[in-house]
Amino acid sequence: MSASRGVRAGAMGLVMVVGVVAFTWPFLVTPGSELSQLGHSGDASLLFVLLMALLGLVLLSEMSSGHLDAKGVAVLGVLAAAGGALRVLSAGTAGLEPMFFLLVVAGRALGASKGFLLGALALLASAFLTAGIGPWTPFQMLCCGWVAMGAGLLPRSSGWTERLVLAVYGLVSGMVYGAVMNLWFWPFMGGTAPVGAGFVPDAGAAANLHSYAVFYVLTSLAWDLPRGLLTAALVLVAAGPMLRALRRSLRQARFDAPVRFATPS
Numbered sequence: 677m678s679a680s681r682g683v684r685a686g687a688m689g690l691v692m693v694v695g696v697v698a699f700t701w702p703f704l705v706t707p708g709s710e711l712s713q714l715g716h717s718g719d720a721s722l723l724f725v726l727l728m729a730l731l732g733l734v735l736l737s738e739m740s741s742g743h744l745d746a747k748g749v750a751v752l753g754v755l756a757a758a759g760g761a762l763r764v765l766s767a768g769t770a771g772l773e774p775m776f777f778l779l780v781v782a783g784r785a786l787g788a789s790k791g792f793l794l795g796a797l798a799l800l801a802s803a804f805l806t807a808g809i810g811p812w813t814p815f816q817m818l819c820c821g822w823v824a825m826g827a828g829l830l831p832r833s834s835g836w837t838e839r840l841v842l843a844v845y846g847l848v849s850g851m852v853y854g855a856v857m858n859l860w861f862w863p864f865m866g867g868t869a870p871v872g873a874g875f876v877p878d879a880g881a882a883a884n885l886h887s888y889a890v891f892y893v894l895t896s897l898a899w900d901l902p903r904g905l906l907t908a909a910l911v912l913v914a915a916g917p918m919l920r921a922l923r924r925s926l927r928q929a930r931f932d933a934p935v936r937f938a939t940p941s
Contacts, residue, residue, distance in 0.1 A: 684737035688789055691730050695818040698723050699856065702863035703875075703884075720811030727814050731796055734789055744790060751925055752794055755782050759798025764805045771899030775802070776823065776853070777910035780846045783824030784838075785922035795824035815860040822856075823849045839915050843908040850904030854896045862891060870894050 698719070738744035744752070755778065763775040775798060783791030796817040803809045803816070826849060833841055863875045873891035875884055 684734065684741055684743075684789060687730055687733040687737055688792070691727070691734065691792065691818075691821075694723070694726060694730065695822070698815065698818070699859050720814060724814040727796070727817060731793060734793060738789060738793075743787075748790070748926065751922075752786070752790060752797070755786075755794055756797035756801050759794070760801030760805055763798070763802035771854075771902040772906050773850075773903050774906065774910060775820075776846065776850050776903060776907040777914070779820060779824040780827045780842055780849065780907060780911060781915050781918050782922060783827035784830065784842060785919055785926065786824075786828060788825045788828035791824035791828040792821040795820035795822070812857075812860060815857060819853050819857050823853055838919075839912060842915055843911040846907035846911045847904040850907045851897075851900040854900035854903065855892055858888075858892065858896055862888065 735744070739749075759775045759778045759782075762778060763773060766773050766775070779791075779795050779798065782794055786794060799817045799820040800813070803813050827842065827845060830841055830845060862869070865874055867874070869875070869891060873887050873894060875887065879887070
């Protein structure tokens, strides 16, 4: 059991390292090099394959450690499909994406590692449903996985306190999602970025942080704020019954319960 927990922790650690490297390496390469010219068109497919392998490793470690059984896999699959459908229905209009409500609430109920699986798989399901697969897909999978994982890592609470904590988290994570996702393309925009809002390799960290703040306010804030506000509002309204239903399903359903025959009296 301890070995399985070690494998699970190692797999999640690899996911985090791979995700951080995938988003940050463009800031570290030499300007004008072949890597900087290729951008993510050269590594997106590799990242997707590596991410799917790591997701499989996390899933296997969860099952071998006893934290995920047939019932848990079924619940995870249904939630991922529901998340994909929610994203398809909203189409991200004006940043309004109710899928993030599901990621926050279900991530809270499932826990960190299973929440990450849910977020990544829900985004992948929506990408297949909308034919929206591209070099951005693995980055979206990582970010959605992190959103659900973060909800599972929040401090324990209950009742209205838990709902308020999740609402604040939903607001913040909805905006941070956009801020992080921008990084997959922002370093490669060059002259197409708004004036004073592009990445300049030799300008230094402080100057580039200022440029990115300008870029975020000009291009992303109007999408991310509605996403965060909608997530927070849905959490306040509907998180209570949904959390109870999810936890009851995870706690009480026993697909593998042994069959017992009662002796007639």
